[in-house]
Amino acid sequence: DTAVSQxxxxxxxxxxxxxxxxxxxxxxxxxxxxxxxxxKKFLKIMFSYNNKELIINETVPNRFSPKSPDxxxxxxxxxxxxxxxxxxxxxxxxxxxxxxxxxxxxTFGAGSRLTVL
Amino acid sequence: AQxxxxxEDQVNVAEGNPLTVKCTYSVSGNPYLFWYVQYxxxxxxxxxxxxxxxxxxxxxxxxxxxxxxSQTSFHLxxxxxxxxxxxxxxxxxxxxxGNNRKLIxxxxxxxxxxx
Numbered sequence: 001d002t003a004v005s006q007x008x009x010x011x012x013x014x015x016x017x018x019x020x021x022x023x024x025x026x027x028x029x030x031x032x033x034x035x036x037x038x039x040k041k042f043l044k045i046m047f048s049y050n051n052k053e054l055i056i057n058e059t060v061p062n063r064f065s066p067k068s069p070d071x072x073x074x075x076x077x078x079x080x081x082x083x084x085x086x087x088x089x090x091x092x093x094x095x096x097x098x099x100x101x102x103x104x105x106x107t108f109g110a111g112s113r114l115t116v117l
Numbered sequence: 118a119q120x121x122x123x124x125e126d127q128v129n130v131a132e133g134n135p136l137t138v139k140c141t142y143s144v145s146g147n148p149y150l151f152w153y154v155q156y157x158x159x160x161x162x163x164x165x166x167x168x169x170x171x172x173x174x175x176x177x178x179x180x181x182x183x184x185x186x187s188q189t190s191f192h193l194x195x196x197x198x199x200x201x202x203x204x205x206x207x208x209x210x211x212x213x214x215g216n217n218r219k220l221i222x223x224x225x226x227x228x229x230x231x232x
Binding site for chain 1: 149151153158160161162163166205207209218219220222224
């Protein structure tokens with residue numbers, strides 16, 4: 001039973017298209033994240049939600065829009081895809097709120113590899 | 118500015134030998150330090166953390182890390198490396214500035230354990 005599952009695993013699309021990646025966690029965690037890992041394996045946080053409330057919104061183009069319908073789900077929608085959006089996108093979750101030390105023990109999904117042609 | 122550095126892009130070690138993956142940090146206030154591992158084509162997995170207490174922290178898969186306050190380091194160690202330890206290792210520190218306490222990540226160190 002996968003703890004953090006994201007779909008699709010692979011996504012190949014053309015520039016200018018709109019696409020979504022979905023994420024679900026069954027761990028009962030309060031906080032969920034989206035990370036981007038580029039071709040050099042550099043990891044960058046994009047967004048974080050705590051109990052459906054946006055708490056981290058890094059410098060990300062507004063073509064990227066996260067949505068958290070409930071605390072177990074965090075989806076990422078990307079408009080007008082660009083070549084530079086090609087990367088692996090990881091969803092993660094963590095327990096409790098932002099203050100406790102456990103808040104930084106993240107459980108990651110397996111990743112969604114986005115290729116923009 | 119708060120930051121974390123992993124000075125080695127790649128570490129090579131023979132199977133059975135001890136391994137060390139280095140990490141240094143700069144943070145305001147008390148450091149909360151973490152190690153994560155990423156196996157090929159997988160998401161990151163939590164290995165261990167230092168919050169307070171003993172400077173030597175034990176984690177998953179036989180890994181441990183030593184917190185050294187004077188050297189602002191948190192090196193990852195294992196007494197005897199396995200080929201299956203070959204992976205990408207990330208050090209992270211909690212950002213104590215601001216309210217969201219996000220993690221600040223190192224650039225990763227690729228560990229290759231040779232049979």
